[in-house]
Amino acid sequence: MAPGFVDVHTHDDRLLLSNREMTPKLSQGVTTVITGNCGVSLAPLQIQQPPPPLDLLGGTEWYRFADFATYLAEVERKPPAINAVPLVGHSTLRVGAMDDPTRPAREAEIRRMKEQLRAALAAGAAGLSSGLYYPISRPAPIAEVAALAEELPAFEGIYTTHMRDEGDQVLASLEETFKTGRRAQVPVVISHLKCASPKVWGTSDQVLDRIEAARRQQAVGFDVYPYDAASTVLLPELIEVSKRVLVTWSRSHPEAAGRELSEIAAEWGRTPVEAAERLGPGGAVYFIINHHQLEVGGMGGRLKPMSS
Ligand SMILES: [Zn+2]
Structure with missing residues (x-):
């Protein structure tokens, strides 16, 4: 219960x-x-x-x-x-x-x-x-x-x-x-x-x-x-600081949903930022947080870092 x-x-x-x-x-x-x-x-x-x-x-x-x-x-x-x-x-x-x-x-x-x-x-x-x-x-x-x-x-x-x-x-x-x-x-x-x-x-x-x-x-x-990742709309400024970018939706290329941005960019012979511009408007999951950032905890007691 x-x-x-x-x-x-x-x-x-x-x-x-x-x-x-x-x-x-x-x-x-x-x-x-x-x-x-x-x-x-x-x-x-x-x-x-x-x-x-x-x-x-x-x-x-x-x-x-x-x-x-x-x-x-x-x-x-x-x-x-x-x-x-x-x-x-x-x-x-x-x-x-x-x-x-x-x-x-x-x-x-x-x-x-x-x-x-x-x-x-x-x-x-x-x-x-x-x-x-x-x-x-x-x-x-x-x-x-x-x-x-x-x-x-x-x-x-x-x-x-x-x-x-x-x-x-x-x-x-x-x-x-x-x-x-x-x-x-x-x-x-x-x-x-x-x-x-x-x-x-x-x-x-x-x-x-x-x-x-x-x-x-x-x-x-x-x-x-x-x-360790964040999800929002496709924004060029988030791409370079991310370890990985996973496309979640794209109005112009719906088939891109669920794929790695780097793979799509490689297929198109474009940089990831250029590929994102072509995919937009759309959304993505950005891996921008270091695992040890998971220390963030409540005021009463900080959580221990998760072992990875
Ligand atoms: Zn927000």
Whole structure:
């Protein structure tokens, strides 16, 4: 016998509608999912061709909810087999409020995003997530994210973040995360904490020390990430720092799914980055974490490195 698991980091926004049995989760004992992570939520946004990484959740027909309440009503119309705790994605808000998300948001756009976020929180969203690593949100400065996060305390919402840099600049990203939390006076959760580039392999002790120090002044949590690979959309900058890249999906070459990027590149007589550009839009699993990074543990006690 085991209690139901809470899957704290998911992108199940669409699955709640497309597979209401929630088979992939329920079959693993998961009874609650937190959705809308990494800046990516299905609502509030109406768009035909969502830019990466929003396309992680699905294409053309899925981004059809002008406001969060409409999305929640659609979920509740035929309730899924498990519970959901939805977050609102910063990238989703940006794409909805800005004509060009590759720049910082202007004041009127921030106002629009704040209105949308407030309405979503009033409708039942649990907080705000950001994905500052991704090109469509990378240009957002702390001021923009903190301005949105300031809407959270009134609803006891939380702020979760896929940080700007989990590799060479992971320590600077931690500071940014803490600062955003302090400015907005909100609890922050660092998503899938890891040290994701050869330069920072072996620094998980420093990362945990910084988090412990910050916790003396503010509420900070993180998701333990017990893998040596990461999965996301095809991004050229992740290819060179990865030991291996496994293609998971490709819109232009569906037959590439499940294959090694290096093999495809060799067949095409291209570099892996060129091959990825040809495969995109698509997704991949990147082996970017040193096995000994699996030391990352909870605040109460650090896990021993796994023997390999
Ligand atoms: Zn993420």
